[in-house]
Amino acid sequence: MDFNSILNQPIVSDESSSEVKAGQLSRGSSQIAATHSQLAITRSISALEAESAQQHKLSPSGRSQIEKHVISPLLETESLKLFHPLLEDVRQQIDNERISCLRDLEKMVFSLAPDVKASDAAYVRFCQHTILCLGQTVFSLNGRDLCFPSDEQYNNGYFVNLLEEVTRFKRIGDEWQKKCKDCGKVFARPCDLTRHEKSHTRPFKCPVTSCKYRTKGWATEKEAERHYNDKHSDSPRLYLCRFESCSYKSKRESNCKQHMEKTHGWVYTRLKNNGRTKRASTKQSPTPSMEHDSSLRGS
Secondary structure: OOHHHHOOOOOOOOOOOHHHHHOOOOOOEEEEEOOOOOHHHHHHOOOOOHHHOOOOOOOOOHHHHHHHHHHHHHHHOOOHHHHHHHHHHHHHHHHOOOOHHHHHHHHHHHHHHOOOOOOOOHHHHOOOOOHHHHHHHHHOOOOOOOOOOOOOOOHHHEEEEEEEEHHHHHOOOOOOHHOOOOOOOHHHHHHHHHHHHHHHHHOOOOOOOOOHHHOOOOHHHHHHHHHHHHHOOOOOOOOOOOOOOOOOOOOHHHHHHHHHHHHHHHOOOOOOOOOOOOOOOOOOOOOOOOOOOOEEEOO
16 A cells, blocks of 8 residues: 555544544644554654754755755645644754754654644645655655664655554544543534533623622623622513413513413423524413513513
8 A cells, every 4th residue: 555545545534433542643632642552653743752862963965855855845835834834943943953863853743733723634634745745755865864773664654654543533533622621521513512611611700799700600691691680680670470460570581481381371382493482372271461462571
């Protein structure tokens, strides 16, 4: 199997995978987990080894070949522009002699790439292009400009593993975007996660300085308004029973609805497109006379 055959494989989402397993790519944080028994991609993106701090420096020829086959082609690819600042930084690290071989460059690129704010598709595309460029560069470098003697040596199988690992990551999908960082709960849609995260951040604060909810806050604006109306308002809005003969009233619309349903047999239809839309049922015994036709009486 060659590089292009893997690159051209269709990338599909595997909804049955509920979590990113050890040894597979994860963009869930700025660090990527690595274990001793994993495939090449996981090993390659671990922290730069102490061995890279030794005296060997990337040769002038090695610098030239890396610039020609890796840095420049990636910077010239418009679809990878979100990753261009990363590549410029890597180029600077080469100039500062902080990258001593191709393996060092590989590790640095793959350790920084997850921090770039890009879609999963863009991330995978960047990884694929980078791996192919690395594969082409191997044939232009010699000896220590490639990797350290203790490193896994470059060969065709090494890069096939890298490409397969990127593809596997894409199949697993973007669970990292749908998992709550506070409690670990996973959601099917990003919008559901956003709504849930407010239960932790509670951004809607009570305006009354002496109230504990001034600091604690509420998860939704509606909850905050309801709290203020219940506890602090000098003239809270009251919801009145729609039956003229009944004196029931409540600060909460939901309580008033429940009262009318349980006490008077009133029924309203909850519409799917708007849960707050209500209409009186004609199936009940005599419809009572009401002060307002279309809404609860509020004062």
